[in-house]
Amino acid sequence: MLPQRLKCWLGKRGWTLHPHQVDMLRHAAEPALLLVAPTGGGKTLAGFLPTLSELTEAPEDGLHTLYVSPLKALAADIKRNLSTPIAEAGLPIRVEDRTGDTPATAKRRQRADPPHILLTTPESLALLLSYEDAPRIFRGLRRVIVDEIHALAESKRGDQLMLALARLQALCPGLRRVGLSATVEDPAAIGRFLTAHPTPCRIVTADPGPDPDIAMLPLPTPPPWAGGGGRHAIPQVLEAIRAHKTTLIFHNTRAQAEIFFHHLWLANDDGLPIGIHHGSLAREQRQRVEAAMVDGTLRAIVCTGSLDLGIDWGDVDLVIQIGAPKNVKRLVQRIGRANHRYNAPSKARLVPANRFEVVECQAALAAVRDHDLDGDPRGPGPRDVLCQHILIVACSGPFDAGALFSEITRAGPYADLTRAAFDACLEFCATGGYALRAYDRWQRLQQRPDGQWQLRDPRAARQIRMNIGTIQDTDTLKVRLKNNRGGRPLGEVEEAFAATLTPGDTFLIGGQTVRYEGLREMVVEVTRREGRKPKIATFMGTKFATSTQLSARILRMFDSGDWSALPDHTADWLRLQQELSTLPRADRLLIESFPHDGRAHTCIYGFAGRNAMQTLGLLITARMEAMGLAPMGFVASDYAVLIWGLDPLTDPGPLFDGTDLRASFETWLAGNAVMKRTFKASAVIAGLIDRQSPGQRKNGRQATFSSDILYDTLRKYDPDHLLLQITREEARRGLVDFGRIEEMIARTKGRFDHRTLPRLTPLAAPLLLEVGKVPVQGAAQERLLAEEAARLLSSAGMAP
Amino acid sequence: MNDFVFPFHGARLAARGSGALWWAEAGLLVVSDLHLGKSARMARRAGALLPPYDSRDTLARLEAELDATGARRVLCLGDSFDDLKAARGLEADMRDWLLRLSAGRDWIWIEGNHDPGPVDLPGTHLAALQEGALSFRHIATAVRGEISGHYHPKLRLPLRGSTLSRPCFLVDADRIILPAFGTYTGGLCTTDPALDGLMLAEALAIVTGHSAQAVPMPRGRSTPRQRHHA
Known part of the structure; x- marks a missing residue:
């Protein structure tokens, strides 16, 4: 199956192919092929073997294989890894990468003379497709390899990539698609995502290897009641680092990683080499840590999701997860990072950061043992991404609407797109799609007499290209x-x-x-300041919500009454809750009302994940305000929301009526900051407003548009506008996550247990210590402003 | 809506939460930088197809201010139109609306850098207006007792973990700078050298919103303007 030269090379190295690598070669002719393999299973080689083999047997000029990965760093790394067999076996193959970091001269040369194998990202591919010479660049393309497709399939980047592949398929009808995936709960769904609809996708599954060695990290003391830092475990974590070669210490947020690293370093009396790696660090900083890891000079790396994907570092023999993993699938993938030897069990230890997380970690351990992975079906491809794609196509040249529509419906996420929905997106791209047709003279896309669509002003292409991509940039400032x-x-x-x-x-x-010195041209200037107690850097990062499946497991564990797996301190806590109130159940909603600290408190155990519980808090407090209960604030966690105010809740019935809740959701859309952020993200992706680069903000005197004002204006004058439809759809997931509230309503079907109690309950107590308390909006912000104004004026010596 | 009322060169002025300045004794309402026709100009010039409802929203808010104050005189402090083409190209219903608002009122258009020439709408067209001790023009000069617009000041204020960003008036003993009244008109931060160097050290920022609130003007790194005593 392999050409002689490759066989010899493998032989010289003493390597034999894994069965799944052989399978990938055997099925290389399939139009769509998905490999599901654990980390360290030689996935990348499996993906590239057919390419190496074809190009060795029948060398030809031009692009043969396109490799797309979600990480720029991965493209560079693969280039290094491929160059070894190519050089040592003397294969006539040229490999190059192309990402945002590639110099412009190299990019121009690549367009004129493409390599055999091009390694790139979804965004760089979209940009390539926007050029008029795309058909020439991709002429002769045979294979496209999508790496880490399980991660891409969960994001708009993946949707954009699949639209790009539909375009490529139209340019190169014989194109074969290969997906490389980590272990997932539903490989068939990834297959449907990958393939050119309706062609079936063949799935190759690698031996998952032995079950991982996974347990809680034994600790002499119980974790604190609240918080997410895991600081209590530092001595035991250091001990574990000492006992292993290389340890990865995963955190759920960047801020937590920073704090943990700070304290780990203070306790690191042996001076073990330990690094930190997360997405908010400067590229140079991250690259230094990555290089040190490759060299094997680091004993541990404190990290976040930034190391979930990517390069396999062979020497990692322990993974420690600090804080509840929130999601079983991600936990399994993280565990897979400890793959120092293929076919040896990966070793991982969990450190619950607080008392409730003990329960969640225990549920996650059981789920891993049961191979019960979680995942939420993603729904149809989002329309903001589709709008961007239409604009990208328009940049590359005139198009026929009907032909583009049928091309797009071959992309898995858009297979069920209706012509009407497509036409609405096209209309949005052409005229803005407003009820008031104001821009007929200034359309962005215009129909020519022959019916083809094109850019009215070809100069618009530059701006469209600058806005390509679906990654949400939060407004960040560089620190120097x-x-x-x-x-x-x-x-x-x-x-x-x-x-x-x-x-x-x-x-x-x-x-x-570091010490903040000042802001200079949108750069935060700091000086080094050793040993002072720091304020905490807050990063947006991603706040993961506990998955539906994991939440259900926790509720089942409560219900079973079998808490033998839990440590005594946690089991005792649950028993006390059961005695004083009751435990939450899957089929009923537990609501507790009790006075505390002079205020009426209400705790709602919705188990719908942090984002949905936050949304529920906003919704319920709005309704409580309408009922005259004077709510003052709330705090949400993954499992509950705790509300405080002046008057006690006596009848929660009217609060939880599903129809009413949905109706008030619609009203609540009006002024919510999270909705405005959701709108902004979609408005940028769909091409209504420009992505803001820091440079633009620096000298953008007045051109910076407040997307909040656009949102308010649309709501007022054009409430059915496409972008508002998209915003509502997005609100079902993501930060608003209304879909999970609906799931909670469906699960409890209006059945609730309302307990009125004399004092704070054991299960509610940790919530009081949670950070992220939200004051009830409305009059609240004006009141805060008034207070702040009075304070500032008097401290400045002026009478308010 | 609560106003922030303050004395200025012998007049009692009210900074309104809407961003308008109300001089009750003179029955005069001052608004600046309406930038009518901005979305149309954006489409024409930059190809951005923003929701084309900004002019009607600006006029609706202006009408609400006229109703609330009962102003007999209206002074638009320049950049009322995003450019002259926008003034000429204003949709017929928007033009009719403006005519209706100006009926029975004394309407003064001060010229701005975006709309320098005369506009074919009713009212008086002036480069600047002197009214007692107060002078009104589009861009601030060294004159004392001056009320101007042009810079669209806005402020950023940290409020217990969140940041408030809103248009604001800037007021010191010598001058007042109005925020932009136009719906789509953005703002220039008070810390920008252009504003920072223009205002005296004790300048106030009056934040627009549900009610007008005064705070010390958030400063940047420039040296505040010094008063030169003659």
Whole structure:
């Protein structure tokens, strides 16, 4: 099956192919082929073997294989890995990568003379497809390999990629697609995502290897009642690092990783080499840590999801997860990082950061043992991505609407798109799609006499290309060490966080404490400040919500009454709750009302995940305000929302009527900041407003548009506009996550247990210690502003 | 809506939460930088197809201010139109609306850098207006007792973990700078050197919103303007 030269090379290396690698060669002619294999199973080689083999047997000029990965770093790494067999076996193959980091001259040369294998990202591919010479660049393309497709399939980047593949397929009808996936709960769904609809996708499944060695990290003391830091476990974590070669320590948020790293370092008396890696660090910083890992000079890396994907570091023999994993599938993938030997069990230890997470970690352990992975079906491809795709196609040249429609419906996520929905997107791209037809003279896309659509002004292509991509940038500011010449970049912080800093404040970034000196041309300037107690850097990052399946497992565990797997301190806590109130159940909603600290409290155990519980808090407090209960604030966790106010809740019935809840959701859309952020993201993707680069903001005197105002204006004058439809659809998942509230309503069917109690209950107590308390909006912000104004005026010596 | 009322060169002025300035004794309502026709100009110039409802929203808010104050005189402090083409190209229903608002009122258009020439709408067209001790023009000069627009000041204020970003008036002993009244008109941060160097050290920022609130003007790194005593 393999050409002689490759066989020899493998033989020289003493390598034999894994069965799934042989299968990938055997089925290389399939139009769509998906490999599901655990981390470290030689996935990438399996993907590339057919390419190497075909190009060795029948060398030809031009692009043969396109490799797409979600990470730029992965493209560079694969290039290095492929160059070894190509050089050693003397194969006539040229490999190049093309990402946002590739110099412009190299990019131009690649367009004129494409390599045999091009390694790229979804965004760079979309950009390539927007050029008029795309048909020439991709002429002769045979295979496309999509790496980490399980991650792409969960995001708009994947939807954009599948639209790009539909376009490529139209340019190269014989194109074969290969997907490389980690272990997932529903490989067939990934297959449907990958294939050119309706061609079936063949799935090759690698031996999943032995079950992982996974358990809780034994600790002498119970975890604290609330919080997410895991600081209590630092001595045992250090001990584990000492006992292993290389340890990855995963955290759920960047802020937690920073704090943990800070304290780990303070306790690191042996001076073990330990690094930190997360998405807010400067590229140079991350690359240094990555290089040190490859060299094997680091004993541990404190990290976040930034190391979920990507390069396999062979020497990792322990993974520690700090905080509840929130999602079983991600936990399994993280565990797979400890793959120092293929076919040896991966070793992982969990550290619950607080008392409730003990329960969640235990449920996750059971799920891993049962191979019960979680995943939410994603629904049809989002229309903001489709709008961007239509604009990209228009950049590459005139198109026929009917032909483009049928091309798009061959992309898995858009297989069920209706012509009417497509036409609405086209209309949006052409005229803005407003009820008031104001732009007939200034359309962005115009229909020519022959019926083809094209850009009215070809110069618009430049702007469309600059806005390609679906990754949401939060507004972040660069952080630099202050010195005479620019200073070394350390990373980024959120603009909102930077706005709270005053000179002299200290915060953590990249494991060091720095002092805020000032803001200069949208760069946060800092100096080094050792040993001071830092304020905490807040990063947007992603706040994961506990998955539906994991929440259901926790409720089942409550219900079973069998808590033998739990440590005594946690089981006792649950028993006390059962005695004083009751435990939450899957088929009923538990609502507790009790006085505490002079205020009426209500705790709702919805188990719908952090984002949905936050939304529920906003909704319920709005309704409580309407009922005159004077709510003052709330705090949400993955399993409950705790509300406090002036008057006690006596009858929760009217609050939880499903129809009413849905209706008030619609009203509530009006002023919510999360909705506005959701709108902004879609407005940028769909091409209504430009993506803002920091440079633009610096000199953008007045051109910076407040997307909030556009949102308010549309709601007022054009409530059925496409972008508002998209915003509502997006609100079903993501930060608003209304879909999970609906799931909670369906699960409890209006049955609830309302317990009125004399005091705070054991299960509600930790919520009081949670951070992220939300004041009830409305009059609240004006009141805060008035207070702040009075304070500022008097401290400035002026009478308010 | 609560106003912030303050004395200024012998007049009692009210900064309104809407961003308009109300001089009750003179029956005069001042608004600045309406930028009517902005979305149309954006489409024409940059190809951005923003929701084309900004002019009607601006006029609706202006009408509400006229109703609330009962103003007999209206002064638009320049950049009333995004450019002259926008003034000429204003949709017929928007033009009719403006005519209706101006009926029975004394309407003064001050010229701005976006709309320098005369506009073919009723009212008086002036480069600047002197009214007692107060002078009104589009861009601030060194004159004391001056009320201007042009810079669209806005402020950013940290409020217990979140940041408030809103248009604001800037007021010191010598001058007042109005926020933009136009719906789509963005703002320039008070910390920008252009504004920072223009205002005295004790300048106030009056935040627009449900009610007008005064705070010390958030400053940047420039040296505040010094008063030169003659």
